[in-house]
Amino acid sequence: MTAHAVGDTGVLTGRSLRHILRSPDTIVTTAVTPIALMLLFVYVLGGAITTGSDGSYIDYLLPGILLITIASGVAYTAYRLFLDLKGGIFERFQSMPIARSSVLWAHVLTSLVANLVSVTIVVGVALVMGFRTEASVGAWLAVAGILVLFTLALTWLAVIAGLSAKTVDGASAFSYPLIFLPFISSAFVPTDSMPGPVAWFAENQPVTSIVDTIRALFAAEPVGGDIWVALAWLVGVLAVAYAVAMSIYRRRIG
Amino acid sequence: MTAQATREPAIRVRGIEKSFQDLPVLRGVDLDVEAGSIVALLGSNGAGKTTLVRILSTLSRPDAGTATVNGIDMGANPGRVRESISLTGQFAAVDEVLTGRENLVLIARLRHLRNPGAIADDLLARFSLTDAGGRRAATYSGGMRRRLDIAMSLIGDPPVIFLDEPTTGLDPQARIEVWQTVKKLADGGTTVLLTTQYLDEAEQLADRIAILHRGTIISSGTLDELKRLLPAVEVTYVEKQPSLEDVFLALVGEPSETDTADSSDRSATTQKGSR
Numbered sequence: 001m002t003a004h005a006v007g008d009t010g011v012l013t014g015r016s017l018r019h020i021l022r023s024p025d026t027i028v029t030t031a032v033t034p035i036a037l038m039l040l041f042v043y044v045l046g047g048a049i050t051t052g053s054d055g056s057y058i059d060y061l062l063p064g065i066l067l068i069t070i071a072s073g074v075a076y077t078a079y080r081l082f083l084d085l086k087g088g089i090f091e092r093f094q095s096m097p098i099a100r101s102s103v104l105w106a107h108v109l110t111s112l113v114a115n116l117v118s119v120t121i122v123v124g125v126a127l128v129m130g131f132r133t134e135a136s137v138g139a140w141l142a143v144a145g146i147l148v149l150f151t152l153a154l155t156w157l158a159v160i161a162g163l164s165a166k167t168v169d170g171a172s173a174f175s176y177p178l179i180f181l182p183f184i185s186s187a188f189v190p191t192d193s194m195p196g197p198v199a200w201f202a203e204n205q206p207v208t209s210i211v212d213t214i215r216a217l218f219a220a221e222p223v224g225g226d227i228w229v230a231l232a233w234l235v236g237v238l239a240v241a242y243a244v245a246m247s248i249y250r251r252r253i254g
Numbered sequence: 255m256t257a258q259a260t261r262e263p264a265i266r267v268r269g270i271e272k273s274f275q276d277l278p279v280l281r282g283v284d285l286d287v288e289a290g291s292i293v294a295l296l297g298s299n300g301a302g303k304t305t306l307v308r309i310l311s312t313l314s315r316p317d318a319g320t321a322t323v324n325g326i327d328m329g330a331n332p333g334r335v336r337e338s339i340s341l342t343g344q345f346a347a348v349d350e351v352l353t354g355r356e357n358l359v360l361i362a363r364l365r366h367l368r369n370p371g372a373i374a375d376d377l378l379a380r381f382s383l384t385d386a387g388g389r390r391a392a393t394y395s396g397g398m399r400r401r402l403d404i405a406m407s408l409i410g411d412p413p414v415i416f417l418d419e420p421t422t423g424l425d426p427q428a429r430i431e432v433w434q435t436v437k438k439l440a441d442g443g444t445t446v447l448l449t450t451q452y453l454d455e456a457e458q459l460a461d462r463i464a465i466l467h468r469g470t471i472i473s474s475g476t477l478d479e480l481k482r483l484l485p486a487v488e489v490t491y492v493e494k495q496p497s498l499e500d501v502f503l504a505l506v507g508e509p510s511e512t513d514t515a516d517s518s519d520r521s522a523t524t525q526k527g528s529r
Contacts, residue, residue, distance in 0.1 A: 002475065004366060006375070007366070008364060011360065011363045011364055012364070015349065015360055018351070018352065018356070018462075019351045022351055023351075035478075081267075087345070087347065087349075087350075087404075088344075088345045088346060088347030088348075089347045089348070089349055090340065090345055091311075091313055091341065091347060092347035092406070094313055095311040095312060095313055095336060095339065095340070095341040095366070096310075096336055096340075096361075096364055096365065097334075097336040097337040097365070098364050099331065243496040253313070
C-alpha cells in the first residue's frame with residue numbers, strides 16, 4: 001500500500017491545486033493584505049521609522065511581509081481541510097484502499113505551492129516598489145529554504161486547526177495571532193526601540209530570528225548565529241505540529 | 255435463493271457493539287449478507303444504521319464483536335477490506351468544485367486503474383450524465399449528484415457496496431433511478447447492503463430485510479418470511495386506488511415504479527394497493 005502513497009498524494013494534490021485554480025481569489029486575497037501593509041509602511045509610516053541600516057525601508061520590511069503572507073495563506077489550508085471533513089468526500093477517501101496519510105499530505109503540498117505563488121507575487125510587487133538585493137543564488141536558495149520550512153511549520157499548525165475546528169470561522173481563526181506576531185518582532189522596527197519587556201519578548205520570539213536571517217541573506221551580510229536560532233525554532237515547531245496533527249488525525253480516522 | 259444458503263456470506267457480522275460516550279448505539283448486531291444479494295437494513299432514525307455502515311466500511315472501530323467482508327477480518331486487516339468495498343454515504347460524497355467527469359477520473363486514479371478517462375466516460379454514459387459531465391458537480395440537481403455519487407462508488411467494480419440511505423432527500427423520479435441502478439448492480443453479482451427508513455424501498459429492492467431497532471437486529475428474513483410473523487392473512491376487498499406517487503408520476507410523464515421496478519421474483523409489489 002505504501003508503494004502507492006506517493007502516487008495517491010500526487011493525485012490528491014492535483015485535486016486541491018485544481019480547487020485553487022478555480023478560485024484564484026484565495027491566492028490574490030492572500031497577497032493583497034501583505035501588499036497593502038507594504039504600501040502603508042513604505043509610503044506612509046516608513047519615512048518616520050529609523051532602522052539604523054543603510055538600505056531603504058522596503059529592504060528592511062520585506063522579510064516580515066513575506067512571513068505575514070504565509071501566515072495568512074495557511075488559513076486557507078485549514079479552511080480547505082475543514083470543508084473536506086464536513087462534506088462526505090473525506091470519508092469516501094478513507095474507505096478506499098489508498099494510503100491513509102496521503103489525504104493530509106495533499107493539503108500540505110497544496111499549501112506549499114499556493115504560498116510560494118503568493119510569496120512570488122509579493123516579491124514581484126516589492127521589486128516594483130524599489131526592493132533591491134545583493135543576494136547571490138545561494139542566498140536566494142537559503143531564503144527559499146527558510147520560507148519553505150516556515151510554510152511547512154505553519155501548515156501543520158493549520159492542519160491541527162482544520163482537523164479540530166467545529167466551524168468554518170474557527171478553522172481559520174488560528175491564523176490571526178500568527179499574522180500579528182511579526183508586528184511584535186524586528187520585522188517593522190528594530191527591537192531596541194521597544195520598552196523593556198516588549199523588547200525582550202520580541203527578541204526571543206521566533207519571528208525576529210527568522211526575519212533577521214532573511215534580511216541578512218538579502219543584504220549579502222553574514223547571518224551569524226541567527227540562522228541557527230531560526231532553524232531550531234522552525235524545525236521544533238514543525239516537529240511538534242506534525243506530531244500533534246498526526247495524532248489528532250489518527251484518532252479522527254479511528 | 256435457498257440454494258445459496260451454504261455459501262460463505264459476503265458480509266458476516268457477529269456481536270458488534272458500539273457506544274458513544276455512555277450511549278450504547280449498537281448492542282450486539284449479528285447479520286449475514288449473501289454474495290450477490292441486496293439486503294436492506296431497515297430502521298428509524300437513531301436506530302444505529304449509519305453507525306453499523308461506518309463500522310463495516312472501516313471508518314469506525316467497534317467496541318466489541320467481529321465482522322468479515324469476503325472472508326477478510328475487518329479488525330485485523332482493514333486495508334484489505336477497503337479493496338473489496340465501496341461506500342456511498344448518507345450525504346453525496348462528490349467534489350463540488352470538480353466536474354462530474356473529473357470526480358470519476360479522480361476516483362479511478364486513486365484506485366490505480368488504467369484508462370481513467372475511458373472509465374469516466376463509460377460511467378457518465380451508464381448514469382445518463384454524459385451531457386453534464388463537463389459541468390461542476392455544484393450545479394447538479396440532488397438526483398444527478400446522487401447518481402454521480404453512486405457511479406463513483408462503482409469504479410473498480412468492488413464486490414461489496416454499502417449504500418447509506420441512498421434515496422433520502424430525492425424526488426420520486428430520482429428515487430426510481432437509484433432503485434434501478436441498485437437492481438442492476440445486484441443482477442451483475444455485486445453484494446449490496448443498504449440502509450433505509452422507507453418501508454417501500456426495502457420492499458422494492460431487497461432480497462432480505464433486517465430490522466435494526468435500538469441497537470440490535472430484532473428480525474430478519476425475506477419479505478414473505480417477515481410477513482409470516484404476523485397473524486394469518488385475512489382476505490378483504492379493497493378498491494385499488496392509485497397512490498399519490500402513481501398520480502404524480504403519471505402527470506409528469508415518467509414511468510411509474512410498478513412498470514419499471516416490478517420483477518418476476520418479487521410478488522410483494524402486487525400487494526401495494528392494499529395498504
